[in-house]
Amino acid sequence: xxxxxxxxxxxxxxxxxxxxxxxxxxxxxxxxxxxxxxxxxxxxxxxxxxxxxxxxxxxxxxxxxxxxxxxxxxxxxxxxxxxxxxxxxxxxxxxxxxxxxxxxxxxxxxxxxxxxx
Numbered sequence: 001x002x003x004x005x006x007x008x009x010x011x012x013x014x015x016x017x018x019x020x021x022x023x024x025x026x027x028x029x030x031x032x033x034x035x036x037x038x039x040x041x042x043x044x045x046x047x048x049x050x051x052x053x054x055x056x057x058x059x060x061x062x063x064x065x066x067x068x069x070x071x072x073x074x075x076x077x078x079x080x081x082x083x084x085x086x087x088x089x090x091x092x093x094x095x096x097x098x099x100x101x102x103x104x105x106x107x108x109x110x111x112x113x114x115x116x117x
Contacts (some may be wrong), residue, residue, distance in 0.1 A: 002068050008046035008080050026107050028100045030092050031067075034082040035108050042076045049085040066094060070101040077109060 026033045047067050049060045
C-alpha cells in the first residue's frame with residue numbers, strides 16, 4: 001500500500017474530469033494512465049482495477065500491489081497520476097506489467113518539463 005502522502009484522495013479524481021484529463025489519457029495494451037500537475041512537489045497516485053478487468057478481489061488486490069511497487073520507482077515530478085487496469089488480466093504477467101509501466105513512465109515524464117529525474 002502507498003503511504004497516505006502519496007495517495008490521491010477520491011476528491012482528487014474530480015480534477016481529471018474538470019481539467020480536461022480525458023485528453024491526457026495514455027493507453028497501452030492493459031493499462032491507461034492520466035496525469036495532472038499538482039502543487040505539492042511530489043506525486044500522488046490512484047490505482048483503479050474494475051471488476052471487469054479481474055473478477056476476484058484477491059487478484060485485483062494482487063495487481064494493485066504490483067502496480068504500487070512499480071509506481072514507487074517513478075521520479076517525483078509533482079503530478080497526480082491515475083492508473084487504470086482496463087482489460088482482463090488473465091493472460092497478463094508481472095513482466096508485462098513492468099514493461100508497460102516503464103513505457104508509461106517515460107511518456108508521463110516526457111510531457112512534464114520540470115522532471116527531477
